[in-house]
Amino acid sequence: MKHKGKTNPPGRIKIMKSFSQLMAQKDFHSITTAEIAGNAQVTEGLIYKYFKDKKDLLYQVLNEHFFEFMAKIENRIANEITCIEQLEVVIFSSLESYADNRIFSKILLLEVRNSPEFFNSCAYEMARKYSRTILEIIEKGIKNGEIKPDIDPYILRKVIIGAIEHACLGEIIFGKELDIDNVSTGISNIVFNGAKV
Amino acid sequence: MKHKGKTNPPGRIKIMKSFSQLMAQKDFHSITTAEIAGNAQVTEGLIYKYFKDKKDLLYQVLNEHFFEFMAKIENRIANEITCIEQLEVVIFSSLESYADNRIFSKILLLEVRNSPEFFNSCAYEMARKYSRTILEIIEKGIKNGEIKPDIDPYILRKVIIGAIEHACLGEIIFGKELDIDNVSTGISNIVFNGAKV
DNA sequence: TTCTGTGAGTAAGCATTACTTACTCAATTG
DNA sequence: CAATTGAGTAAGTAATGCTTACTCACAGAA
Incomplete structure (x- = not known):
């Protein structure tokens, strides 16, 4: 019997918690279902009551984090007036979120992109929304004259996005500390003012 | 008996070719060793004569491509005089290489980053070299006054790098066509001249 | 020529892993 | 109280990555 998603039983929560813990320690593929179940003090079979397969579990964990991520960003954007400031907030907040939520960033930037199923998942819809938001700000900025008209918004x-993601990779992969203020103002400065003298 | 690496027997070549073909069709994890061997018309065991494990095969294929990639870029850099032009060449050539070598970019940008062993591999050394080259050009540009002195080279x-890699992701994942000229001049324009009016 | 060592390649098996099936038990609900 | 439903389990299965023990061909030394 499959889970309908109406309730959220303790077993389901324990499995997701257990999996998140393990994701902090190692990569997706080297985490076994036996390990997840053992760590959650549940039997292996229960995983497949609540999740289609191992990857579905990954996507659902990712999705939970994504909601917080988007909520924070959208709130902050609403407080800014100019488009440049809004984009600066996107850059800062993204870096901040990635930095203090290692599991989220690890899953999103390293684990899901290689499997085609991800692009049909609910989490991917969130990612598109994030991306679309940025595009809309840019287009608005071009219209109202904040951003150069010859710039291609895409x-x-x-x-x-590339700068943000690449800046976080070092942190995720090597556990380096990321100076968020420094990096975010650095990126904004280059992108908006240019590097050429 | 393990392979010493002195010769390059036909079996080894067939395995690498077969694996490359399969990588063009699906992601690493859903390629089985049986499939690799079958496609190469070789027995499964032979894979493990020439490669430590499945991932080692991945790294060695990646490494081969990386050599060409680096050779092309270094040649072209040598033809430019100013640092800005050199960086523009790096951007253009990277996009070009990624675009017409899908397997290489797929492996490098999507498949290897999540496994810690990669960072001890030979291919990773190449990646570091690429990265270091870019840094050196930037530092030189700051010294000779082409690039603003307050810019953090890192x-x-x-x-x-983030912009380059992100620009290629759409191509790799969705098979979209990438207008290399347009994207590379677009990136250069933003990075060097800035987006703000 | 014969002997010997070595590299190429094979066949069959082993251990692990993701996933399935058929079940129990407790709690609701009509 | 009977019936149904959802949480959770135990034990298995098929497949996959990898290992082991082997054969065969052949190049060079004796």
């Missing part, structure tokens, strides 16, 4: 978005 | 590098 490319500017690529630069911004 | 952050500028993050922005450049």
